[in-house]
Amino acid sequence: MASAVLTDRRWIARGAERTSTAQFALWLVPWVALLALGIYAAGLCLYYGLNQTNMDNRFAFGLWIFLDLSVIALGAGAFFTGFLVYILGRTELKPILNAAVVLGFICYSGAVAVLMVDVGQPLRGWFTFWHPNTHSMLTEVTFCISCYLLVLTLEYIPVLLRNRQLGKRPSSAVFEYRLHHLVPVLAGVGAFLSFFHQGSLGGLYGVLRGRPFAFREGFSVWPSTFFLFVLSAIAVGPSFLMLVTAAVEKLTGRRQVPSGLLQRLGFLSGVLLAAYVAAKSIDTLIWLNVTSPSVGFAPWEYYAYPPFGSALLFIEILLFGLVPAALLLYPRTAGNRRWLLTGAGLACCGILLNRFVMTVQTLALPTLAFDEFLRYTPSWQEVATFGGLIAYGVIVFSLSYRYLPLFGQEKREATDVSGR
Amino acid sequence: MKTRYGMVIDVDRCTGCGACMVACAAENNVPPAAPRATARTGITPMLVHKVSNGLDGEGRHEAFLPVTCMQCEHETPCVTVCPQQAVQLDPATGIVMQMPQRCLGCRYCMTACPYHARYFNWWDPAWPQGMEKSLNPGVAVRMRGVVEKCNLCHARLHAAQEKAAAEGKREIDRHDYAPACVEACPTGAITFGNLADENDPASQAAHSPEAFRLLARLGTEPKVYYRSKRSWVRALAEPKTAPGRKEVQHG
Amino acid sequence: MFPGVDGFHWTFAHIIFLSVFFTVVLTILGTLAAAAVHTAGDLRRGRAVEICWKAEFAQLPEAERHCRHELAGRVAERVCPNAFDCRHCGEYAHYAALPAGGTGIPACVGQAQTLGLNYPDNRFYHRGHTWVAPQDDGTLMVGLDDLAARLVGNPDSLELPPEGAEIQSDGTAWRMKKNGHTVRVRAPIDGAVVETGGPEKGWYLRLRPHGAADLRHLLRGPEVSPWLAREIERLQLQLTPPKAGPALADGGVLVPGLMDAMPDAEWDTVLAGTFLEA
Numbered sequence: 006m007a008s009a010v011l012t013d014r015r016w017i018a019r020g021a022e023r024t025s026t027a028q029f030a031l032w033l034v035p036w037v038a039l040l041a042l043g044i045y046a047a048g049l050c051l052y053y054g055l056n057q058t059n060m061d062n063r064f065a066f067g068l069w070i071f072l073d074l075s076v077i078a079l080g081a082g083a084f085f086t087g088f089l090v091y092i093l094g095r096t097e098l099k100p101i102l103n104a105a106v107v108l109g110f111i112c113y114s115g116a117v118a119v120l121m122v123d124v125g126q127p128l129r130g131w132f133t134f135w136h137p138n139t140h141s142m143l144t145e146v147t148f149c150i151s152c153y154l155l156v157l158t159l160e161y162i163p164v165l166l167r168n169r170q171l172g173k174r175p176s177s178a179v180f181e182y183r184l185h186h187l188v189p190v191l192a193g194v195g196a197f198l199s200f201f202h203q204g205s206l207g208g209l210y211g212v213l214r215g216r217p218f219a220f221r222e223g224f225s226v227w228p229s230t231f232f233l234f235v236l237s238a239i240a241v242g243p244s245f246l247m248l249v250t251a252a253v254e255k256l257t258g259r260r261q262v263p264s265g266l267l268q269r270l271g272f273l274s275g276v277l278l279a280a281y282v283a284a285k286s287i288d289t290l291i292w293l294n295v296t297s298p299s300v301g302f303a304p305w306e307y308y309a310y311p312p313f314g315s316a317l318l319f320i321e322i323l324l325f326g327l328v329p330a331a332l333l334l335y336p337r338t339a340g341n342r343r344w345l346l347t348g349a350g351l352a353c354c355g356i357l358l359n360r361f362v363m364t365v366q367t368l369a370l371p372t373l374a375f376d377e378f379l380r381y382t383p384s385w386q387e388v389a390t391f392g393g394l395i396a397y398g399v400i401v402f403s404l405s406y407r408y409l410p411l412f413g414q415e416k417r418e419a420t421d422v423s424g425r
Numbered sequence: 426m427k428t429r430y431g432m433v434i435d436v437d438r439c440t441g442c443g444a445c446m447v448a449c450a451a452e453n454n455v456p457p458a459a460p461r462a463t464a465r466t467g468i469t470p471m472l473v474h475k476v477s478n479g480l481d482g483e484g485r486h487e488a489f490l491p492v493t494c495m496q497c498e499h500e501t502p503c504v505t506v507c508p509q510q511a512v513q514l515d516p517a518t519g520i521v522m523q524m525p526q527r528c529l530g531c532r533y534c535m536t537a538c539p540y541h542a543r544y545f546n547w548w549d550p551a552w553p554q555g556m557e558k559s560l561n562p563g564v565a566v567r568m569r570g571v572v573e574k575c576n577l578c579h580a581r582l583h584a585a586q587e588k589a590a591a592e593g594k595r596e597i598d599r600h601d602y603a604p605a606c607v608e609a610c611p612t613g614a615i616t617f618g619n620l621a622d623e624n625d626p627a628s629q630a631a632h633s634p635e636a637f638r639l640l641a642r643l644g645t646e647p648k649v650y651y652r653s654k655r656s657w658v659r660a661l662a663e664p665k666t667a668p669g670r671k672e673v674q675h676g
Numbered sequence: 677m678f679p680g681v682d683g684f685h686w687t688f689a690h691i692i693f694l695s696v697f698f699t700v701v702l703t704i705l706g707t708l709a710a711a712a713v714h715t716a717g718d719l720r721r722g723r724a725v726e727i728c729w730k731a732e733f734a735q736l737p738e739a740e741r742h743c744r745h746e747l748a749g750r751v752a753e754r755v756c757p758n759a760f761d762c763r764h765c766g767e768y769a770h771y772a773a774l775p776a777g778g779t780g781i782p783a784c785v786g787q788a789q790t791l792g793l794n795y796p797d798n799r800f801y802h803r804g805h806t807w808v809a810p811q812d813d814g815t816l817m818v819g820l821d822d823l824a825a826r827l828v829g830n831p832d833s834l835e836l837p838p839e840g841a842e843i844q845s846d847g848t849a850w851r852m853k854k855n856g857h858t859v860r861v862r863a864p865i866d867g868a869v870v871e872t873g874g875p876e877k878g879w880y881l882r883l884r885p886h887g888a889a890d891l892r893h894l895l896r897g898p899e900v901s902p903w904l905a906r907e908i909e910r911l912q913l914q915l916t917p918p919k920a921g922p923a924l925a926d927g928g929v930l931v932p933g934l935m936d937a938m939p940d941a942e943w944d945t946v947l948a949g950t951f952l953e954a
Contacts, residue, residue: 066532125529133529212506214643215540216537302664372540
């Protein structure tokens with residue numbers, strides 16, 4: 006296959022079928038353009054200040070915080086799959102583990118990058134470590150996410166070192182072998198960290214005494230949103246992983262994982278989603294009838310401002326909660342690929358809606374008697390940065406798929422001559 | 426004796442002139458608003474709201490409510506949530522001290538504050554040429570990307586403490602320390618003092634039956650009180666259900 | 677964060693929070709350090725080749741990892757758990773004692789004895805298609821077996837190890853270049869290079885083993901033809917143009933110089949499967 010044309014064949018695993026270099030480059034072009042636009046927009050914000058966004062003193066959190074929370078919840082599949090495989094021994098999920106790690110790495114690194122643009126003084130990021138506030142949920146989030154990003158990087162390195170060229174040197178191969186052996190430790194640490202930061206992200210909102218829409222009672226120092234966020238994250242992580250895998254299968258025209266694996270992910274998602282819907286319903290009832298009135302807000306008052314009507318609550322819990330849980334659990338629909346993916350998609354929408362509502366609706370609602378309901382539309386710089394993050398994810402995942410063994414044993418399967 | 430600085434704002438005396446806002450800006454080196462600044466992106470540590478009783482026509486009554494940092498005493502929301510302790514409740518004075526030098530600009534405190542009393546520096550501060558001569562040398566200028574708020578003109582407290590120390594005294598003279606807004610108010614609507622001292626006029630005003638605090642039900646124990654003989658003004662302490670109470674902010 | 681930093685207080689929450697944080701960080705960094713230290717240790721103790729081979733073996737497709745005892749018909753199906761290292765396999769003796777072809781499954785179906793290929797009985801064969809011939813003076817001759825030689829044909833260039841070089845089993849014996857592909861030939865045995873040869877001499881290396889040579893892991897005698905039958909089937913599948921689908925030819929001998937005869941085949945895949953590269 007020696008070719009005079011410029012090719013990256015030597016970077017691709019032997020026997021692995023990939024599109025031509027030119028076609029792959031063509032696929033990357035629009036994503037690189039989107040990423041460049043995102044970097045430019047982020048650069049504007051870093052250079053000129055956050056006045057480039059449409060956030061203001063009343064909407065201190067905006068599109069980016071919603072993006073960060075959503076992306077971190079969607080990336081929960083990484084730690085959860087690792088937990089299931091290494092701690093609970095569910096080895097049937099092993100083929101998807103590498104993809105889950107890469108996806109998690111993308112989500113967390115992207116979220117941290119956007120956070121660095123979102124804060125007013127990014128260079129002071131280390132102050133949280135030097136003067137931690139043990140009462141603050143955000144301190145907890147900062148510590149956990151930083152450590153967890155480190156864990157994900159260390160889990161990504163063995164996958165990287167399995168690249169045909171990168172793993173050539175004996176020192177790389179031996180290091181990969183040794184690190185790979187210790188991955189169960191990292192998986193355990195990762196699960197511990199993830200539980201806490203997914204929860205603390207929920208806790209961020211639950212402790213806001215001054216925002217009765219978000220405020221919740223809970224267990225000890227942890228508001229109920231702490232547990233709801235963890236539950237929703239592990240419910241949607243497998244779904245997102247399933248959607249991404251299905252997208253890869255569609256784009257490459259090839260099955261990437263053993264049959265039944267996607268359905269297995271859907272089942273996991275469905276069970277956890279059902280539990281989440283139950284928990285959230287109970288929490289919502291308590292909030293509407295007990296917590297909120299105790300600080301002077303009657304139920305449904307929050308939903309008096311269109312378009313944030315009470316339909317939002319029902320959509321979040323029923324259409325994006327109960328319905329996908331049913332689709333993913335009921336064997337007839339779960340066995341049908343289209344319904345399976347629809348269920349997963351609806352579940353992801355539910356998470357996005359939940360994070361959106363907790364961020365934007367919380368801040369839009371009045372707190373003082375003479376406050377008003379406010380509106381906020383992100384500026385193009387914010388949207389472009391958002392787009393840049395998505396482009397970053399697609400690019401990293403595409404590169405990982407092309408050059409790394411992301412999905413189990415796909416190569417040379419045709420040579421199984423014994424007919425087994 | 427324990428010191429807990431606080432204010433009592435007499436709503437019945439407030440004319441909405443805004444002198445307190447101007448004095449606050451001058452004292453605290455608040456830069457002129459950037460060209461694209463709006464009411465929601467400006468910096469107004471003291472902000473006067475125009476409020477009404479919600480009726481129209483003949484029955485309509487209006488008033489002005491100056492809102493500043495409430496110096497919450499109990500489970501101060503901003504103190505609890507700041508990830509790097511850039512704001513602390515000073516145990517000696519009860520003032521909630523914001524440290525812009527430590528602020529990361531994450532704005533979590535701004536979402537936590539129920540009174541919307543915190544302001545972010547969305548722009549780099551810039552003074553027209555010559556105007557920098559009007560800067561108060563006792564107050565540090567903040568840079569872009571950090572949060573600021575009222576700190577009861579702490580520089581003035583500092584000056585009063587230095588004066589007392591120079592005179593060999595341990596306690597400051599009550600008349601030597603008053604925030605700029607208190608000083609500037611033409612009707613004397615703001616009474617400032619030590620709420621922990623029962624002989625202090627501010628403390629006595631705070632205990633009057635017409636005194637109220639905003640959102641007292643939240644339990645943050647604010648140290649900024651309001652008083653009014655009008656019951657509809659006192660009703661503004663807690664949010665009502667009717668959404669039609671949209672009001673225009675002053676300034 | 678630490679005592680001595682302005683504002684630090686020894687509260688219960690601080691103790692819990694910071695001890696958890698430091699435990700987590702130390703665990704993570706400890707993992708990284710352990711991996712690095714072990715790696716350095718492995719490299720220093722010369723275990724790099726062994727570990728690289730183990731890691732690469734695990735990445736080979738299952739079809740290329742069948743146990744020699746399965747090939748010999750002693751057991752119905754068994755995937756090698758030991759990277760073909762029969763010398764250190766705990767179960768080798770157990771399986772070796774079983775009768776060859778005794779499971780009722782024929783070792784090969786209707787194939788001629790050595791399928792027209794030259795596989796002398798006095799040689800021992802490595803799964804990476806090299807042979808070892810012990811000499812009277814205690815040295816070992818190593819060469820490329822007939823199947824591999826016919827595949828590659830006349831190499832464009834040859835990179836042999838220098839005299840005195842240490843060769844490690846399953847490491848690199850020598851490299852050959854052909855039509856832009858680099859073939860890395862796996863060493864069948866340990867030893868120090870005494871003399872080098874080439875395709876024209878019929879052998880490539882003469883090695884002096886350290887102590888007595890242990891050849892247990894190499895195939896010999898009746899194990900060879902079932903193995904070759906499998907290899908030929910694999911080649912036929914891999915060399916068939918994709919649209920045609922697998923087509924098993926009956927009889928037929930491998931043409932020498934196949935790489936020249938079929939320049940458009942997926943040589944990347946074929947060579948990797950033949951010379952045991954992932």
